[in-house]
Amino acid sequence: MSPAAAIDGAALLARLGDRLAGIRGRITPDAGMDKITWFRAGGPAELLFQPADEADLAAFLQALPAEIPVTIVGIGSNLLVRDGGITGVVIRLSAKGFGEATAIDATTIRAGAAAPDKRVAAVALEAGIGGFHFYHGIPGSIGGALRMNAGANGTETRERVRSVRAIDRQGRLHVLSNAEMGYAYRHSGAAAGLIFTSVDLEGEPADRADIRARMDEVQHHRETVQPVREKTGGSTFKNPDGTSAWKEIDRAGCRGLMIGGAQMSELHCNFMINTGAATGFDLETLGETVRERVFGTSGIDLHWEIKRIGAFAPGREVVPFAG
Incomplete structure (x- = not known):
């Protein structure tokens, strides 16, 4: 994705003006997505909308001009936001x-x-x-x-x-x-x-x-083999047919591989982590590097499981590996 126009949430909110009269949810201009995503990285959302309930969500969408893009996010656990941010409206459903x-x-x-x-x-x-x-x-x-x-x-x-x-x-x-x-x-x-x-x-x-016994087994497995206390997005790549993504990543020598502040976990090498100051560019570059190395080792084209959204910052585009 090419770099987007500069993010200006205040201007977009002013443009919408009276269209949003009666909307009960929370609207935040220039909202930091690095505070939402579990990676703790990425640029801002031009507008972040958290609807009060289903009726409020419907009313907001009916009022929003068709040309304004809408992006849906959840709690941010499986999400990588690029450093150029997200134009238009990001909708995140409220817990309440x-x-x-x-x-x-x-x-x-x-x-x-x-x-x-x-x-x-x-x-x-x-x-x-x-x-x-x-x-x-x-x-x-x-x-x-x-x-x-x-x-x-x-x-x-x-x-x-x-x-x-x-x-x-x-x-x-x-x-x-x-x-x-x-x-x-x-x-x-x-x-x-x-x-x-x-x-x-x-x-x-x-x-x-x-049920409790099965839940305990799940919890034990997760805490034993996954970096649950790190800033991570969970499984980075989908499992290919007939094998596991982590096995292919390990075979390609990518366990612990680092680019900038991003690293493939030493504990579970299909988990990408932010070691402290990783940018969206670092994380996505690491993922594409892993894809290239796995393809070179096994001929397998890994597919992202983590959702990547937003625009690249100028001069910080990541070119997807094409096997």
């Missing part, structure tokens, strides 16, 4: 308006898209609903899990989704079935512009002691 998770019957959990995955696992445990232990080890929100078909420990989100509520760019409500989400490995085929607001998830009755 979208963060609840509740068991609505013996096998169903209704969760807001901003609910942390771990919160859903905890609600399932309390209600005696099995099938959600894997969320205990995923450091993200349910909205991101829906978009990325997040999975771990042999289970994926698509196995649990019953129906999803979403708002489109024009502020219209959609209710999608599991089939309409178009799931594949770490991917949903649902329209990119849809903003997921809540989901009904289906499990099965289970003994709480068994």
Whole structure:
């Protein structure tokens, strides 16, 4: 992506003027995305909007001119923001308006898209609903899990989704079935512009002691083999067919590889970490370097699992490796 025009949130907010009358959510110009992403790196969002609830989100989108770009982010755990920042509006669902998770019957959990995955696992445990232990080890929100078909420990989100509520760019409500989400490995085929607001998830009755034991296994595995206390975005690359990304990264000699303040973790080499002062440029350059070296060693073209958004800073463009 080429460098964007200079970020000027105050000017954009002034331009929108009375269009936003009645909007109840929080609007922040020139919002620092490095305070949101778990990498703690990247440029600002021109405007950051946190809607009060689903109706407020719909009203905002109806009022927003069609030519202003909209970017959706979650809690920032699987996100790399480039140093040039993000033009237009970044929407981040608030915990207050979208963060609840509740068991609505013996096998169903209704969760807001901003609910942390771990919160859903905890609600399932309390209600005696099995099938959600894997969320205990995923450091993200349910909205991101829906978009990325997040999975771990042999289970994926698509196995649990019953129906999803979403708002489109024009502020219209959609209710999608599991089939309409178009799931594949770490991917949903649902329209990119849809903003997921809540989901009904289906499990099965289970003994709480068994659920707790499985959650403890997930937690132990995560703390043992993943750099959970570092500034990281989780798994950097998707697993290729027939092998694991970390094995190929290790084979290519990239365990511990550093560029600037960015490093492939010594503990789990498919985790990229900010050692202290990494920029978005450092992190993305490291990822593309790893892709090139893995391809040279094994002929495997790794695909990013971390979502990269925004514009490059002038003179700091990262050229994607083309195998």
